[in-house]
Amino acid sequence: MHGATVGTYHEEEALGKAYDARLVRRLWTYMRPYRTRILLSLALLLLVSAFQLLRPYLIKVAIDSHIVPAKLEGLNIIALVFLLAMAGEFTSRYFEALTTGKTGQLVIFDLRMDVFAHILKMPARFFDKTPVGRLITRVTTDVEALDDMFAYGVVTVLGDVVKLVAIVVILFLVNPKLSLVTFTIVPFLIASTMFFRLKARDAFRAIRVLIARLNSLLHENISGMSIVQMFAREEPNRKQFNRVNADLLGAHLRSVFYESGLSALVEFIGSLGLALILWYGGGQIVRDALTFGSLVLFIELVGRFFEPIFSLSQQYTVMQSAMAASERIFSLLDTRQMIENPPAPLPLGQVKGEIEFRDVSFGYKKDEPVIRGVSFKIAPGEKVAIVGATGAGKTTLIKLLSRLYDVDRGSILVDGKDIRSVDMHELRNNIAMVLQDVFLFSGDIEYNIRIGNEALSPEMVRQAARRANVETFIDR
Numbered sequence: 001m002h003g004a005t006v007g008t009y010h011e012e013e014a015l016g017k018a019y020d021a022r023l024v025r026r027l028w029t030y031m032r033p034y035r036t037r038i039l040l041s042l043a044l045l046l047l048v049s050a051f052q053l054l055r056p057y058l059i060k061v062a063i064d065s066h067i068v069p070a071k072l073e074g075l076n077i078i079a080l081v082f083l084l085a086m087a088g089e090f091t092s093r094y095f096e097a098l099t100t101g102k103t104g105q106l107v108i109f110d111l112r113m114d115v116f117a118h119i120l121k122m123p124a125r126f127f128d129k130t131p132v133g134r135l136i137t138r139v140t141t142d143v144e145a146l147d148d149m150f151a152y153g154v155v156t157v158l159g160d161v162v163k164l165v166a167i168v169v170i171l172f173l174v175n176p177k178l179s180l181v182t183f184t185i186v187p188f189l190i191a192s193t194m195f196f197r198l199k200a201r202d203a204f205r206a207i208r209v210l211i212a213r214l215n216s217l218l219h220e221n222i223s224g225m226s227i228v229q230m231f232a233r234e235e236p237n238r239k240q241f242n243r244v245n246a247d248l249l250g251a252h253l254r255s256v257f258y259e260s261g262l263s264a265l266v267e268f269i270g271s272l273g274l275a276l277i278l279w280y281g282g283g284q285i286v287r288d289a290l291t292f293g294s295l296v297l298f299i300e301l302v303g304r305f306f307e308p309i310f311s312l313s314q315q316y317t318v319m320q321s322a323m324a325a326s327e328r329i330f331s332l333l334d335t336r337q338m339i340e341n342p343p344a345p346l347p348l349g350q351v352k353g354e355i356e357f358r359d360v361s362f363g364y365k366k367d368e369p370v371i372r373g374v375s376f377k378i379a380p381g382e383k384v385a386i387v388g389a390t391g392a393g394k395t396t397l398i399k400l401l402s403r404l405y406d407v408d409r410g411s412i413l414v415d416g417k418d419i420r421s422v423d424m425h426e427l428r429n430n431i432a433m434v435l436q437d438v439f440l441f442s443g444d445i446e447y448n449i450r451i452g453n454e455a456l457s458p459e460m461v462r463q464a465a466r467r468a469n470v471e472t473f474i475d476r
Helices: 002-014 021-067 075-121 124-129 132-145 147-174 176-223 225-230 234-286 292-333 394-401 424-429 445-450 458-467 471-475
Strands: 355-362 371-378 409-414
Touching (some): 021 147, 021 292, 075 147, 075 292, 132 147, 147 292, 176 225, 176 234, 176 292, 355 394, 371 394, 371 409, 458 471
């Protein structure tokens, strides 16, 4: 088992490749039902950008047409339009955030349900080699990693690109020469942004791997706490947890280092851009080649120009994290069920209870059989005790009869019908099993007796408790 766990961690680290169009197409299948909402979010985001870009232009007009020439007539109208633009931006941003956030949560809900439904269909052999912590990570952490992409990534990327193009067009229309001088810093900005984001991506991948390790370690220790305490493993297990937790801390600190470095560098490059505008633009004002209002417009728009670039760099990280998470999620969803119902299952009907094993061989691992050539027949109503040493295969026989595993060779018959030819749920509904290790689901005692079967009346539940000799204990 230990070797299987190590292999799982290795597989965890191997996942998380770069952008993959195939994964995006699969993710789009979850977004397609909400495409109207996505288009509405995009339209609202473009409206927000329009209101943002209108305000600097209004300032330019106010300065050049009213403040500098000292003409107050019409200035109040510009101020009113400016206030309306602010109100429009606020309203559009509110409804855009509301629509986008709700759309993302609806997509995440569908994906999480698909992952959980798939896990419910997986056979026992799958859970033998897959740590529970890894599955919990898939349903929680990995699915949540897609939330930002669904909610903001796609819409924000398109909106930022349109905003960038609009700013560049406006600046070149106002003054091409000053625009060229200003944009000389853009290549340095893009190069530094990509460098830091690539470094941050590696840190994010490490964080995902270590979170999965931490979840598995937590599950193993909490589930097996009685064993941990019985064999005085508290201190060694604490040290093991500390090592993984320290690695996770290191990965987070690397991520913070690169994110902080990028933020400071973008701020520095933005200041250089402002200095270039003041230097070249100021000279043009002196030569009457540029108005003061246009210079203010440049300062405002260049400041807004860096916002979508920084946002796009953040979305790059979000997309990389989402690609890594989606690759692991789809790897799970693509895992075959291995034990499936036949296309046309035979009905069991009223089960009499005849059970026959015919030359059955089975092993949990390939080429390591647990039972070999087992054959026996149990008549309806007959009571049979299977006795043997630990590991002889007693529990294995019950698991095979319930078709939690399929036999490697031979066949198992119930009332003369091969259990592989009948519906597995109908088969299991006709088998009662008292487990050696008691497992209680969250909920009250009645729910655990029902196992979610609402068809059982309260009297039937009480009767079951009475037969199990626990009614008196429950009443206390």
